Amino acid sequence: GQDRRARQAGQVEKEGVFTGRHATNPFSGERIPIWVGNFVLMGYGTGAIMAVPAHDQRDFEFARKYGLPVRVVIQPDGQALDGATMPAAYEGPGKLVNSGPFDGLDSEEAIRRMTSHAETHGVGKGTVTYRLKDWLISRQRYWGTPIPVVYCEKDGVVGVPEKDLPVALPPDAPFTGEGGNPLEKVAAFVQARCPRCGGPARRETDTMDTFVDSSWYFYRYVSPHKSDGPFDEAAVRYWFPIDLYVGGIEHAILHLIYSRFWTKVMRDLGLVPFAEPVTRLFPQGMVHKGGEVMSKSRGNTVAPDDVVKEYGADTLRLYILSVAPPELHMEWSTENIAGSHRLVQRVWRFVDRHAGALAKEPRGPLPAELTEPARALHRKVHQTILKVTEEIEERFHLNNAVAAFHELTNEMGRLELDVIQGPGRAVWRETLETLVLLMSPFTPHVAEEMWQRLGHTESLVAQPWPVADAEAAREDAVELAVQVNGKVRGRIMVPREAAEAEIRRLALEEPKVREHLDGKQVLKAVVVPGRLVSLVVR
Numbered sequence: 001g002q003d004r005r006a007r008q009a010g011q012v013e014k015e016g017v018f019t020g021r022h023a024t025n026p027f028s029g030e031r032i033p034i035w036v037g038n039f040v041l042m043g044y045g046t047g048a049i050m051a052v053p054a055h056d057q058r059d060f061e062f063a064r065k066y067g068l069p070v071r072v073v074i075q076p077d078g079q080a081l082d083g084a085t086m087p088a089a090y091e092g093p094g095k096l097v098n099s100g101p102f103d104g105l106d107s108e109e110a111i112r113r114m115t116s117h118a119e120t121h122g123v124g125k126g127t128v129t130y131r132l133k134d135w136l137i138s139r140q141r142y143w144g145t146p147i148p149v150v151y152c153e154k155d156g157v158v159g160v161p162e163k164d165l166p167v168a169l170p171p172d173a174p175f176t177g178e179g180g181n182p183l184e185k186v187a188a189f190v191q192a193r194c195p196r197c198g199g200p201a202r203r204e205t206d207t208m209d210t211f212v213d214s215s216w217y218f219y220r221y222v223s224p225h226k227s228d229g230p231f232d233e234a235a236v237r238y239w240f241p242i243d244l245y246v247g248g249i250e251h252a253i254l255h256l257i258y259s260r261f262w263t264k265v266m267r268d269l270g271l272v273p274f275a276e277p278v279t280r281l282f283p284q285g286m287v288h289k290g291g292e293v294m295s296k297s298r299g300n301t302v303a304p305d306d307v308v309k310e311y312g313a314d315t316l317r318l319y320i321l322s323v324a325p326p327e328l329h330m331e332w333s334t335e336n337i338a339g340s341h342r343l344v345q346r347v348w349r350f351v352d353r354h355a356g357a358l359a360k361e362p363r364g365p366l367p368a369e370l371t372e373p374a375r376a377l378h379r380k381v382h383q384t385i386l387k388v389t390e391e392i393e394e395r396f397h398l399n400n401a402v403a404a405f406h407e408l409t410n411e412m413g414r415l416e417l418d419v420i421q422g423p424g425r426a427v428w429r430e431t432l433e434t435l436v437l438l439m440s441p442f443t444p445h446v447a448e449e450m451w452q453r454l455g456h457t458e459s460l461v462a463q464p465w466p467v468a469d470a471e472a473a474r475e476d477a478v479e480l481a482v483q484v485n486g487k488v489r490g491r492i493m494v495p496r497e498a499a500e501a502e503i504r505r506l507a508l509e510e511p512k513v514r515e516h517l518d519g520k521q522v523l524k525a526v527v528v529p530g531r532l533v534s535l536v537v538r
C-alpha cells in the first residue's frame with residue numbers, strides 16, 4: 001500500500017524479510033541470501049536485484065538495518081574503505097577488490113569485462129534499463145487535438161482516413177463549468193459515419209495531451225505553408241537540429257523529454273535523419289524582486305508598460321540585459337534603471353554633438369598616422385568589438401557586453417576633445433558608428449535613430465556586425481606584477497616589445513618595490529613575459 005513514487009524516490013523506511021532461501025553467485029559460486037525488500041520495484045528491470053551494499057546507498061541502508069555483510073568491492077584512489085565501519089555507500093569509481101580475477105580493474109572497465117564474462121558463460125547478458133513509462137496521451141477536455149478515430153458497432157475502432165483529416169473541433173461546444181468534456185455534448189461532433197462500412201459510428205471525444213503538440217510543432221515552423229503533409233523533409237534537414245533552446249529549467253523534465261522521445265520515434269520512422277531535436281539547452285534564470293521570485297501570485301510584479309512610459313523600451317531592454325548573466329536570477333531594482341537610462345542618453349549626446357558635422361564630411365580610410373589620443377580610442381573601439389562579440393557568441397553574458405559599452409563611453413568622454421580635432425575625426429566617426437551598431441541588439445529603436453543621424457539612409461539592420469582588427473586592439477603596454485620573495489609588492493607598465501633588461505630596470509625602480517629592496521641584495525630577477533617579474537632578495 002505504500003506509494004510507488006515515494007518508494008522509488010527512496011523516501012520510505014526500508015523494510016524486508018528473509019525468504020529462507022539462497023541463490024548462487026554465478027561469478028564466485030558463493031551462497032547469497034534472498035530477501036524481499038520494499039525498495040526494490042517490480043516495474044524497474046526484472047524486479048530482482050543483486051544488492052551491492054558497499055556501493056549503493058539504498059542497499060547500504062537495508063544491509064545496515066538487517067545486519068547483512070557490507071563487502072567493499074571498489075576502492076577509490078588513495079583510500080581504504082572498510083565495510084564494517086564505512087558510514088555510507090561509496091558510489092564513485094575506483095579499482096576492484098575482493099573480485100577474484102577482476103581485481104585491480106578500473107570499475108568502468110570491470111563492468112564491461114564482467115558483462116562479457118557473463119555472456120560467454122551463458123549466465124547473463126548486458127541490457128539497458130529505462131525508467132520511462134507509457135505515456136497516456138488522452139485528455140477529457142475540449143482544448144486539444146482530437147484523436148482521429150471512430151467506434152463502429154460492426155468494425156470496432158476505425159481510424160479517420162487521411163483525406164478527412166484534420167478532425168476539427170466544433171465551434172459551438174457548451175462550456176458550462178460543470179465538469180466533463182464539452183465535446184460529448186455536441187451531437188453533430190459525436191455522431192459520425194464509419195469510414196469502412198458507412199454505418200453509424202461514435203466519434204472519439206478525448207483530445208490529445210498538449211505535450212503531443214509541443215513535442216513536434218517546431219518541425220512545422222520551417223514549412224508553414226505545406227498543405228499535403230506535416231512538414232517539408234528537405235527544410236527540416238536544412239534547419240534542424242535546433243542550435244539553441246532557451247527556456248526555463250522546468251521544461252527539461254517534461255516538454256523536452258517528450259520532444260526528444262518524439263523525435264527518436266520520427267527518426268525510427270525515417271522522417272528525420274537525427275535523434276535529438278535540440279543541440280544545446282540554455283536554462284535562463286528568474287526575475288526576483290525583494291528577494292522573491294517575481295510572480296503574479298506573489299503580487300510583486302512590475303508592469304513593463306510603466307517603465308516604458310517613463311524611460312522608453314530601449315532603456316528597459318538594456319537594463320534587463322545588464323543586471324546579471326542570463327543563467328542566474330536577476331534582482332529587479334527600479335532605481336537602477338536610471339543607470340541604464342544615463343548610458344542611452346550619454347551615447348545619444350555623443351551622436352547629437354557631432355552627427356551634423358560628420359554627416360557633411362566625406363568618408364575615407366583612417367589616416368596612417370594617428371595622434372596618441374586617436375590611437376588610444378581606436379584601440380578601445382576594437383577591444384570593445386572583440387569583447388562584445390565574444391560575450392554574445394560564447395557565453396551569452398550580455399551584462400558584460402553592457403559593461404563594455406560603459407567602458408567605451410568613459411574612454412570617449414576622456415578623449416573626445418583631443419580626438420575630434422584634425423585627422424582624429426575619422427576615428428571619432430568610427431567610434432560612434434561602431435558603438436551604435438554594437439548597441440543595436442540592446443537598444444534597437446534609438447540605435448536606428450542615431451544611425452540615420454550619422455548620415456545613413458539605409459537601416460542598420462542591413463549592416464554587417466562590426467569586425468575587430470586584432471592588431472588595432474592590441475595594447476602597446478602590458479602590466480606586470482613585481483614580486484619580492486614571492487609576494488606581489490608593486491605593478492609596472494612596460495612597452496609590449498620591451499627587452500628583459502629594460503623590464504628588470506623598471507621593476508627595480510618601482511617605488512613600492514624599492515621599499516622592500518632597501519638595504520638588501522638582489523640575488524635573482526626572473527621575467528615571466530606578459531605576467532610578472534620575480535625578485536629574490538636577501
Ligand SMILES: [Zn+2]
Nearest residue numbers: 152155194197
Ligand atoms: Zn463500420
